[in-house]
Amino acid sequence: MGSEVRLRSITITGFRRPYAFRAMLGTLLANDLAGWRILIQVEPSPVAEDFAAIATELLAGHDHDLVFNASRLGIDENPLRLIERAFAEGSELNLYLEEDLLLAPDVTRLASWFEQNHRPDWLCLSLISGGCASAGLLSNADYPALLFAGRNFNSLGFAVRRAEWHGRMRAAWAAGNGFAYKHDGIRTGGWDWSIYMLLIAGPQLRTVQPALARATHNGRLAGEFCTPAFHDRAFADLPTYDGKVPIEDYRLVPIIELPSVVRRHALLWQEMTQALGAISVQARRLAAQRVSAD
Secondary structure, three states, X not given: XXXXXXXXXXXXXXOOOHHHHHHHHHHHOOOOOOOEEEEEEEOOOOOHHHHHHHHHHXXXXXXXXXXXXXXXXXXXXXXXXXHHHXXXXXXXXXXXXXXXXXXXXXXXXXXXXXXXXXXXXXXXXXXXXXXXXXXXXXXXXXXXXXXXEEOOOOXXXXXXXXXXXXXXXHHHHHHOOOOEEOOOOOEEOOHHHHHHHHHHHOOOOEEEEEOOEOEEXXXXXXXXXXXXHHHHHHXXXXXXXXXXXXXXXXXXXXXXXXXXHHHHHHHHHHHHHHHHHHHHXXXXXXXXXXXXXX
């Protein structure tokens, strides 16, 4: 009997920035895409048709499909419906991407490793280490093969299995109540914060993270929430794996055993995650007290 064929998908959302979409696909094509189905869902805009032309040009010969939304779904609902579609069509593992990312040439290989080596406490694979809305991302070019399990999350690409999507992630995303309070005390929200709050509330859950980033942001001038000033603080000169150093095997290491320069940054993020949880609990309590007083 032959080996079991497991269906894998890549989902990509797009809106208004076909030039970023072209650049992202250029980096995705450096990956091994055999066995991956690429699903693209584009919001309506005057340049929506440009996405189709770019996909037809660059993805010729690859299993892909692009659809246009009849009306704008928004930054939470559009990716939710697209990921739901991927799993409904039989995918066992989905790699979620957005149009304004630039990718390492091993993201599909790393996602496959994540699936093959999955542990019960792993919620997903993050393509970059560091939490939402922070310029303090962890990425060290000296350790391209190193991975560790942490408790933070951000939106710059992730891979999730069918089981964790249906069992945990989808409900948190779809609930639409993922508001949180950032390190500066300002209230925020969105699907990425919903997932981050899931990790904060579930101390047994982990995300697998690379010590050297596998994605970076490419939306400096037209990001939905990322201003040019924040983009420069967070992503200017951020090292990402470029494939020049061959990686025979990925190495998953407990945080406490990481090299010092990586360990200290990872531990700081553990503390940040704990602090964000405490800030959110306190802020929610104060908000409830104000409502009661009124």
